[in-house]
Amino acid sequence: MAAYKRHIDTDSISELTISRLSIYLRCVDQLLEAGLETVSSQELAKRFNLNSAQIRKDLAYFGEFGVRGVGYNVRELRQYIIEILGLDRERRLVIVGAGNLGLALCHYSGFSKGNFLVVGVLDSDPTRIGDATPAGLLVEDAERLPEIVTQRRVDIGVITTTPAAAQAVCDRMVQAGLRTVLNFAPTRVRAPEHVLAKTVDLKVHLEELSFFLAHAGG
Amino acid sequence: MAAYKRHIDTDSISELTISRLSIYLRCVDQLLEAGLETVSSQELAKRFNLNSAQIRKDLAYFGEFGVRGVGYNVRELRQYIIEILGLDRERRLVIVGAGNLGLALCHYSGFSKGNFLVVGVLDSDPTRIGDATPAGLLVEDAERLPEIVTQRRVDIGVITTTPAAAQAVCDRMVQAGLRTVLNFAPTRVRAPEHVLAKTVDLKVHLEELSFFLAHAGG
The missing domain is CATH 1.10.10.10 (Winged helix-like DNA-binding domain superfamily/Winged helix DNA-binding domain)
Incomplete structure (x- = not known):
């Protein structure tokens, strides 16, 4: 080999x-x-x-x-x-934003199977804190992000907040020491050079289908 | 030009x-x-x-x-x-599966802004039918898929069911006349050649971050 x-x-x-x-x-x-x-x-x-x-x-x-x-x-x-791809090592995720998308991702199989593991779901809304997630975790206070990142050895921060809250959450993830951030809020987030902050734009998939519809007679 | x-x-x-x-x-x-x-x-x-x-x-x-x-x-x-990309024409979406992911997508801005428009959210679970979605639509009975596709001139079917239900839903979308299907269930779905059925694998984004962690000293 x-x-x-x-x-x-x-x-x-x-x-x-x-x-x-x-x-x-x-x-x-x-x-x-x-x-x-x-x-x-x-x-x-x-x-x-x-x-x-x-x-x-x-x-x-x-x-x-x-x-x-x-x-x-x-x-x-x-x-x-x-x-x-570094998929031979465990990577621990924390999700910030316990709305529909955050809850969906915490039990999405790709996010808690193989080497990826969701170890926390956080929110700043007091009415959500303490709720059980479909994956069996309890929603925790977003204020606890820094200690959770350290204690649970988190590698990747996932943002599923509103677009308005996304940048502040990204900043707090960087401050907490995370070097990789995956943002699902439909807005760009900025991070220092040593951090990889990637925004997922789910619309690109619709655009591909749209191309097919446009050119296959639709 | x-x-x-x-x-x-x-x-x-x-x-x-x-x-x-x-x-x-x-x-x-x-x-x-x-x-x-x-x-x-x-x-x-x-x-x-x-x-x-x-x-x-x-x-x-x-x-x-x-x-x-x-x-x-x-x-x-x-x-x-x-x-x-055919983004100069309106494309109408129906979402089947009113769980967390389906509800998240029905008010995800990329899915109901610009030329894309969610015109229905369906589920086969009687306890969900009639629920209001965050985007203001009511969850409708998945049995009504064929008439909804025709009456509301749907272009794209979005699958947000469990993996076990995904193929059957895809088949019903094809029978209803849809030519493009976007599947978010973490399983492959098959469709006839004249249909574009695309499965979105959200894990690819984590793999990219994993690469960065592996090669930037993580």
Whole structure:
């Protein structure tokens, strides 16, 4: 098994490359389910409607591990992508905003399965504090964010507040020492350079469907 | 203003290209906010950490409309992308599954602003039917899906049920005549070829943060 570069210049890897790695991981999981042991970049490309040159380029960032003419060993490829994405380590999440979206995410399987674990759901609304969430946690006071981040060794802060509250919550997450923030409030949030604050815009998915409707005769 | 090809071979355009068009649209909105009138692909690339060759290639699918040496007129570029994505037409959504996620989406601004409009929230649970949603709609019986699709001219079906119910709901949406389905249940759904059924996996965003934590010393 060839080694990939462990110390990667993250600046040179675009957000889109990382998104594609997530897509490749899902593809590889499907190949394993289907019982395949090796796969070429051409085959990967064809099966999943991706570009084979792009696949080779994306994976080349991390060193060579395909065998020319044979392709990738599917299990090794999976393990590589998991290591590259850091999915071999537990990552603990705290959700701030116990409205519908916060409650939905705290029992969304992707957020509390595998290596991700929701360890707290917080809100500043006294009428919500103490409520049981569908996942069995109790909603806690958002004032307790700093101690919860420290005591429960939280890695990722998830914002599901109103747009108006999002920036202040992001600032408090950064102050509490979090270096990664996932914002679901439909507004941009700003964070210092050492922090990765990503805003999820669910509308992009509708735009893709809209494209299909527009160009497939709709 | 140069014309772009109105009848595009959608098969030749990858899902990733469409996602990038959504990203370009957000970039262009930021440029307009900042008061810029023209932008080159290099500038777009630098500002938003994208690849300029990729940008030119993506936009070239739709015909030439950049001026060599000058770049794109920002307002024209915005209008082109909006037309390409079909965002110049109203698209009506019905949400099936009035749990936390369904209720969150029915008042998520991206889903009921601009050209998208939620016109129904349905559930099969009698204890939920008749409940008021945060957006002011009443939860309706999922049995009424076919008539609601027809009467309210629905374009897009959104699935926010449990994973176990998702495929049956997708099948009923297809039977009701919907050609685009957005599935938020964490399971794959299958649909006939003439239907675009897209599953949103919110975990990909966590994977990106995980990458950052793994490679920025976390």
